[in-house]
Amino acid sequence: MVDTIILLAAVLVFPGGLFVLALGLGLKGVDRRIAARLQRRVGPPLLQPFFDLVKLAGKRTLVPEDACAPVFLGAPLVGVVAMMVAAALIPIQGVYTPSPILGDLLVLFYLMVVPAVVLMVAGSSSGSPYGAIGFSREMTMMLSYEVPIVLVVVAVALRTGMGQGDGITFSLTEIVHYQQIHGAFLLDPAMWPAFLAFLAFLPANLGIAPFDIPEAETEVLEGPLLEYSGPALGLFKAMAAIKTVVVLSLGICLFLPNAPDGLAGLAVQILKLLVVMTIGMTLLRVSLGRMRIDQGFAFFLKLPMALSIAGLAAAALV
């Protein structure tokens, strides 16, 4: 019983649920502010993502006539729940260790695919041709970035496992623990190719320029999200906010989890999130235009693919 309550609290309050939602929206606010300053604009208030969500919550959700209503409305819910669970799976060094019952890196991996799948389902169930284009683009992008990121994760798992002398480990807790003792993988030159491949994966998975292809506003009118309004759209925004934190935290976990215990550890975690977001997302999106879907696909088949294979080889051999 107590275990169940602890698990529920982990998923719904901390570090999943409310905490990760607030953190994600806060990060989004900072991201928009930094981007605005880089473009010599004033930018929105830091709390603007919260205001947007509150406003959307108070509006009506319109279901298009051609849409399949249960799927159309269910998709964002599934996405948010999956992301909340995913957030509860990622350890924060010195602050939070996920219960082994929730699952390991492989479960997290499946959960991280859910937002893309949910967007595809949403796009195809909305009955809009733009949704359908968004669907096909989302799928193409997923196919292109999924292989490199699997290789990156395997590289990290292999490095940890070999370091511990038992082959390969998919436990995030152990990966974090290993780095806390032996030093971060970010400082290990053998892991740099894998890290670079992860940096390429980041914008593709989060839908940020130059890979904001499936939701490109000026091309396909936000694609899958086109027909969404009100609370359902709000759920998608919440999903995106949580996903940002999940993906960034996974990166921190895999490459630089080292932190002190207690509240200081939490502060360090948030600081790392801010730094990774600014470098990996904000700077990227203000300095680049969007790629075409074929260009994006070709890009991932070349550089990140090569980097991730090199990363795996380096992790195993060096």
Place this chain on the structure above:
Amino acid sequence: MSTYTIPVGPLHVALEEPMYFKVEVSGETVVSVDITAGHVHRGVEYLLSKRTIFQNITLTERICSLCSNSHPEAYCMAIEQIAGVVVSPRGEYLRAVADEIKRIASHLFNVGIMAHLIGFESLFMHAMEIREIMQDVKETVFGNRMDIGANCIGGVRYDLDDDQRSWLLGQLDRLEPQIDELVGIYTTNRSILNRTQGIGVLSPAEAIEYAVAGPVARASGVAYDVRVKSPYTAYDKLTVEVPTRTAGDVWSRAMIRLSEVKISIGLLRRLIEDLPDGPTAPAERPEIPAGEAIAKCEAPRGELIYYVRTNGTNKPERVKWRVPSFMNWDALCTMLKGARISDIALIVNSIDPCISCTER
């Protein structure tokens, strides 16, 4: 692979104005395009025949915001032909000044929007920031940011004193290095080149067949510019360089616009420095006899032709104009064929369509 239809417009974030493209696509490739127009028809031609010849200058200015100087200019030139009014040298120079200022602002707006369509928001903001210099110039000299109200029959309604002239030259000095920087970005940035080169191609032969005008024609190798072919106002006293490119793609059109901005800066310097003395407009309104005339000028988007017929009363009997976008948007069917969905907006924007001019 089966095809399906996607609607682009009539209201679409990527289009500045309402226009409806029924695009038949197969996968991500466009098979055919059907253009439906008429969403912003306001009956301006009819309205023109209900107002007096002098009121119409104000009305023609409001046909469109980006070419808001070219419409009244061509209209006034047609009326001047009918009335036999000769514009003073100073008036002619000032007309050309207004023309070039509007051209710079319009071209910068278009290349900025191109960056926006690629999703390159920083470059879009940067181009708009540079354009702001020209907007400030318009506000300072004419008192308005878009509808500058420069023309009247027989001359212009504004004058430049020595202070304004030196201030204007200062603003041009401020503008020029920033334009150079922008040209550099548009020539070297991979984001721009990857997305705009080789798409929406219109070959020189097709350009002639469609009789496209303005930067669209010049990007396809047709060196046609009204300022050179039949000089009006002060352009016969200047050497206007006509840049051309042969690739005929979206990128070439943007580069043509940027080159024209550079040339316009040079023209403005000459115009301001050589500004002759004299009156800017006749003291009294001329009598307008019965007659008909055609006048044309080079609007930012290309050749703008006005036909005016008067019958001796104070209202024109018929005013009719042909805008460059009318010729250019037909060529879109060729440019869009075989394009990808992601490039539709970019190609449409590359002809710098002015829907409100065309549908009036």
